[in-house]
Amino acid sequence: MTSRIIAVDPFDLIVFGATGDLAYRKLLPALYHRHRDGQIPDVSRIIGCSRRPMTDEAYRKTTLDALEKFVPQHEREPELVESFLKRVFYVPVDATAEKSGWADLAKVLKEGKDRIRAFYLAVSPDLFGVLCEGIGAHGLVTPETRVIVEKPIGKSLESATVLNDTVGKVFKESQIYRIDHYLGKETVQNLMALRFANALFEPLWNAAHIDHVQITVAEALGVESRAGYYDTAGALRDMVQNHILQLLCLVAMEPPSQFEADAMRDEKLKVLRALKPITGATADHVTVRGQYRAGASAGGPVPGYLEELGNPQSQTETFVALKAEIENWRWAGVPFYIRTGKRLPTRLSEIVVSFKTIPHSIFGDAAGQLASNQLVMRLQPDEGVRLWLMIKDPGPGGMRLRHVPLDMSFAQTFKVRSPEAYERLIMDVIRGNATLFMRRDEVEAAWRWVDPILESWSAAREGLKPYTAGTWGPSASIALIERDGRTWHEELE
Numbered sequence: 039m040t041s042r043i044i045a046v047d048p049f050d051l052i053v054f055g056a057t058g059d060l061a062y063r064k065l066l067p068a069l070y071h072r073h074r075d076g077q078i079p080d081v082s083r084i085i086g087c088s089r090r091p092m093t094d095e096a097y098r099k100t101t102l103d104a105l106e107k108f109v110p111q112h113e114r115e116p117e118l119v120e121s122f123l124k125r126v127f128y129v130p131v132d133a134t135a136e137k138s139g140w141a142d143l144a145k146v147l148k149e150g151k152d153r154i155r156a157f158y159l160a161v162s163p164d165l166f167g168v169l170c171e172g173i174g175a176h177g178l179v180t181p182e183t184r185v186i187v188e189k190p191i192g193k194s195l196e197s198a199t200v201l202n203d204t205v206g207k208v209f210k211e212s213q214i215y216r217i218d219h220y221l222g223k224e225t226v227q228n229l230m231a232l233r234f235a236n237a238l239f240e241p242l243w244n245a246a247h248i249d250h251v252q253i254t255v256a257e258a259l260g261v262e263s264r265a266g267y268y269d270t271a272g273a274l275r276d277m278v279q280n281h282i283l284q285l286l287c288l289v290a291m292e293p294p295s296q297f298e299a300d301a302m303r304d305e306k307l308k309v310l311r312a313l314k315p316i317t318g319a320t321a322d323h324v325t326v327r328g329q330y331r332a333g334a335s336a337g338g339p340v341p342g343y344l345e346e347l348g349n350p351q352s353q354t355e356t357f358v359a360l361k362a363e364i365e366n367w368r369w370a371g372v373p374f375y376i377r378t379g380k381r382l383p384t385r386l387s388e389i390v391v392s393f394k395t396i397p398h399s400i401f402g403d404a405a406g407q408l409a410s411n412q413l414v415m416r417l418q419p420d421e422g423v424r425l426w427l428m429i430k431d432p433g434p435g436g437m438r439l440r441h442v443p444l445d446m447s448f449a450q451t452f453k454v455r456s457p458e459a460y461e462r463l464i465m466d467v468i469r470g471n472a473t474l475f476m477r478r479d480e481v482e483a484a485w486r487w488v489d490p491i492l493e494s495w496s497a498a499r500e501g502l503k504p505y506t507a508g509t510w511g512p513s514a515s516i517a518l519i520e521r522d523g524r525t526w527h528e529e530l531e
């Protein structure tokens with residue numbers, strides 16, 4: 039089965055942070071895949087920019103290394119790799135220095151002045167402002183220019199507002215694409231299809247029929263080379279403020295009138311504004327924060343966070359579990375349990391919607407225990423959807439009931455490679471489709487909810503709980519959900 043490729047217009051994509059981890063591991067491989075599928079028109083260019091001096095040839099070599107590491111060999115046809123590398127260029131630009139390289143970049147961009155132009159800010163957030171100012175001051179913003187802003191957008195509501203103001207001085211809101219790569223994941227988009235392209239679920243999608251929702255984003259990796267950034271962020275800022283709240287919004291929002299940027303964003307914003315604030319002492323009851331200690335992962339023993347960081351004093355959380363509530367008619371009384379962390383047993387992200395149990399069983403005790411229906415949307419790995427139902431155990435043994443999944447693995451069903459989130463999102467920017475990007479007010483509303491949690495944590499100071507690397511976080515996370523008579527979705531454990 040083949041997927042439909044929508045051609046885009048010719049473009050220049052300027053990647054600031056071209057020599058960084060994100061560009062190397064994600065952006066260059068994603069762009070190669072789009073080239074391989076014939077989506078990148080011939081004259082288009084990928085222009086890498088960062089401080090270190092490098093020629094086009096040297097950056098092509100870096101690009102080739104990235105492809106060799108992150109694109110499977112059978113997808114690296116030599117002629118396609120070669121034609122992709124011909125689209126790759128490099129201009130050294132130092133965002134902060136006097137003699138900066140902007141004039142060289144302006145010269146290179148002159149050649150494609152009528153093309154779509156997208157600046158990707160894959161750099162540390164403290165450079166977002168100065169880079170936007172540089173782009174503006176050097177006259178590089180054409181009517182067809184967009185800017186892609188990576189996360190994190192600020193560290194608090196206040197800093198996010200300042201950052202949004204700075205970017206907004208150079209670009210109109212319609213030119214700003216705040217990327218959240220979780221929105222580009224195939225299953226996340228499928229959540230929209232499941233909810234709004236089927237008659238089955240929407241009538242049941244409310245507090246009358248849903249008992250609770252769980253969102254788990256588990257990572258087996260530790261902080262790796264990003265400890266410097268991570269220690270200033272922590273799991274709540276790094277994952278919950280953006281990716282997980284966006285997932286929550288997509289589960290909880292009202293149907294937008296169309297699958298279109300502002301219609302979607304308006305509905306997500308209403309959810310963010312309806313989140314019940316978690317303030318002061320409430321945070322002790324409905325949030326858990328943890329930090330990993332030395333333990334084991336699949337590859338053997340691993341050090342604890344403090345050793346990795348080289349700072350025994352750090353109070354940064356590498357795990358968070360919390361219970362969120364949405365104060366509106368649809369969701370009153372339906373808890374949304376969230377957990378995310380580094381150095382958990384496996385990399386696994388899922389949204390689980392647990393329906394209420396039936397009001398009365400006609401089968402009696404002999405049939406076995408009745409479990410509730412669950413809709414499980416697996417983001418990674420092995421993306422797919424499972425609907426857990428009760429059925430009769432096959433065979434002549436009488437009416438015995440079993441909880442079994444109706445299973446749909448996308449890879450098995452569609453027999454196509456599932457595109458990486460960045461492939462879809464970068465092409466959406468070029469097409470000018472902002473549906474899967476965050477608007478300024480959404481980012482700020484998310485911070486408005488997160489800030490008081492951070493404040494109550496810093497006032498308490500005592501609450502950080504250790505957990506052993508390779509486990510599912512502190513036992514308090516299990517207690518958080520079990521206090522309500524529920525358990526974390528068992529397939530994960």
Ligand SMILES: NC(=O)C1=CN([C@@H]2O[C@H](COP(=O)(O)OP(=O)(O)OC[C@H]3O[C@@H](n4cnc5c(N)ncnc54)[C@H](OP(=O)(O)O)[C@@H]3O)[C@@H](O)[C@H]2O)C=CC1
Nearest residue numbers: 055056057058059060088089090132133134160161188189
């Ligand atoms: N890595 C990841 O998996 C993810 C990253 N992100 C976000 O993406 C952004 C980039 O992250 P990541 O790639 O990990 O960061 P890295 O630290 O790996 O890369 C930073 C890049 O910025 C360049 N740079 C640093 N200073 C300057 C300067 N003054 N002028 C121009 N370029 C400069 C560096 O190159 P040089 O030293 O040559 O100048 C390098 O290319 C961050 O905002 C991060 O939060 C978001 C999601 C995931």
Ligand SMILES: O=C1O[C@H](COP(=O)(O)O)[C@@H](O)[C@H](O)[C@H]1O
Nearest residue numbers: 189219220257276277281387418
């Ligand atoms: O944004 C981030 O996401 C990654 C996890 O992304 P995934 O697509 O691999 O699930 C996380 O490791 C990183 O800390 C965070 O900044």
